[in-house]
Amino acid sequence: MDKVAVIGAGSWGTAIAFVLAENGHDCLLWTRRQEQSAEINERHTNEAYLPGISLPRNLNAVSDLKKAVEHAEIIVIAVPTKAIREICIEIEKYTEKPKLIVHVSKGIEPDTLKRISEMIEEEVDPGKRQAIVALSGPSHAEEVVLRHPTTVTAASHNQEAAERVQDLFMNHYFRVYTNNDLIGVELGAALKNVIALAAGIIDGVGYGDNAKAALITRGLAEITRLGMKMGANPLTFSGLTGLGDLIVTCTSVHSRNWKAGNLLGQGKTLEEVVSGMGMVIEGVRTTKAAYQLSLQYDVSMPLTEALYSVLFENVPPKEAVDQLMSRMKKQEIEDIFYK
Numbered sequence: 494m495d496k497v498a499v500i501g502a503g504s505w506g507t508a509i510a511f512v513l514a515e516n517g518h519d520c521l522l523w524t525r526r527q528e529q530s531a532e533i534n535e536r537h538t539n540e541a542y543l544p545g546i547s548l549p550r551n552l553n554a555v556s557d558l559k560k561a562v563e564h565a566e567i568i569v570i571a572v573p574t575k576a577i578r579e580i581c582i583e584i585e586k587y588t589e590k591p592k593l594i595v596h597v598s599k600g601i602e603p604d605t606l607k608r609i610s611e612m613i614e615e616e617v618d619p620g621k622r623q624a625i626v627a628l629s630g631p632s633h634a635e636e637v638v639l640r641h642p643t644t645v646t647a648a649s650h651n652q653e654a655a656e657r658v659q660d661l662f663m664n665h666y667f668r669v670y671t672n673n674d675l676i677g678v679e680l681g682a683a684l685k686n687v688i689a690l691a692a693g694i695i696d697g698v699g700y701g702d703n704a705k706a707a708l709i710t711r712g713l714a715e716i717t718r719l720g721m722k723m724g725a726n727p728l729t730f731s732g733l734t735g736l737g738d739l740i741v742t743c744t745s746v747h748s749r750n751w752k753a754g755n756l757l758g759q760g761k762t763l764e765e766v767v768s769g770m771g772m773v774i775e776g777v778r779t780t781k782a783a784y785q786l787s788l789q790y791d792v793s794m795p796l797t798e799a800l801y802s803v804l805f806e807n808v809p810p811k812e813a814v815d816q817l818m819s820r821m822k823k824q825e826i827e828d829i830f831y832k
């Protein structure tokens with residue numbers, strides 16, 4: 494059994510630690526808040542993030558990051574994208590021997606346009622880390638802790654490391670594949686949140702299933718178009734971390750990105766939505782990054798552009814949809830691969 498530290502005890506970090514503890518690993522869950530670590534250790538719950546769920550008795554929490562890092566051979570980072578760099582700096586400080594680093598976050602950093610594994614590479618000295626693996630796929634925490642069947646992908650340039658992570662997490666309700674296309678997996682994971690926000694808006698303004706289906710398929714087309722220019726394997730976007738995660742995030746009541754979009758579609762402001770959610774809505778910052786990427790790589794991403802105009806330029810959602818529908822006519826498939 495492995496010694497693992499999960500860094501971040503929000504809904505996903507807790508669910509991931511739940512799986513590791515159930516698999517019999519010696520797992521320490523790190524949280525910033527001492528009261529939260531006491532709740533996990535004494536009551537075996539994390540009510541703020543996973544209400545009503547009993548956590549495994551062998552799952553322990555700490556609020557001392559040094560202790561968590563020193564405990565582990567494998568570090569699993571589960572904080573929002575905006576916290577990745579500061580957490581990595583801390584992890585590096587407490588690391589002596591190089592460790593395998595897994596991340597389960599989904600985002601792209603605006604302005605630098607870096608993926609999460611690239612941020613980890615920049616912040617953790619190569620002498621303090623082994624391979625980096627992204628674990629990603631259609632996986633809402635709320636369903637994982639009910640042991641509902643879930644499939645994800647362990648992606649890395651290092652196949653041995655991806656297989657180690659596959660073995661670490663795999664059990665009867667949590668099935669893990671591997672994929673060596675780290676770029677495609679990380680891009681799909683981040684960019685689906687942009688489309689999920691838009692899907693929520695579509696529902697919020699009262700449009701129907703036709704519009705949602707169009708959004709998912711044309712969203713996949715623009716993600717694939719950008720991904721191919723950035724060096725991803727286009728087939729990855731038809732997999733769990735592309736189409737799979739698009740479907741779950743655009744259609745699930747658990748999705749925070751969908752919920753946020755839904756409220757925007759009903760007329761709430763971005764500030765109201767963000768302050769009321771209490772959990773991370775990765776798609777907001779990722780929309781900014783995706784829009785910047787579309788300009789940098791000169792890739793047409795009309796849905797991303799439309800969402801950017803709603804979020805950051807105060808364009809009313811219905812007006813943004815009207816603009817999308819009145820664009821010049823196109824060919825469907827060639828448009829995905831060649832424009």
Ligand SMILES: NC(=O)C1=CN([C@@H]2O[C@H](COP(=O)(O)OP(=O)(O)OC[C@H]3O[C@@H](n4cnc5c(N)ncnc54)[C@H](O)[C@@H]3O)[C@@H](O)[C@H]2O)C=CC1
Binds near residue numbers: 632771773
């Ligand atoms: N919730 C889910 O079902 C899934 C979430 N993810 C991804 O996992 C990542 C984390 O998401 P959630 O756990 O859902 O978010 P969350 O909002 O439920 O929890 C975030 C956690 O990170 C902590 N945190 C925030 N800023 C921090 C900082 N600067 N330093 C240290 N800790 C900080 C918060 O205190 C909280 O414990 C996101 O990138 C998300 O897209 C991926 C798959 C599923």
Ligand SMILES: O=C(CO)COP(=O)(O)O
Binds near residue numbers: 599633689750751775
């Ligand atoms: O990535 C997720 C499911 O795969 C979680 O999505 P939300 O952040 O929208 O809840």
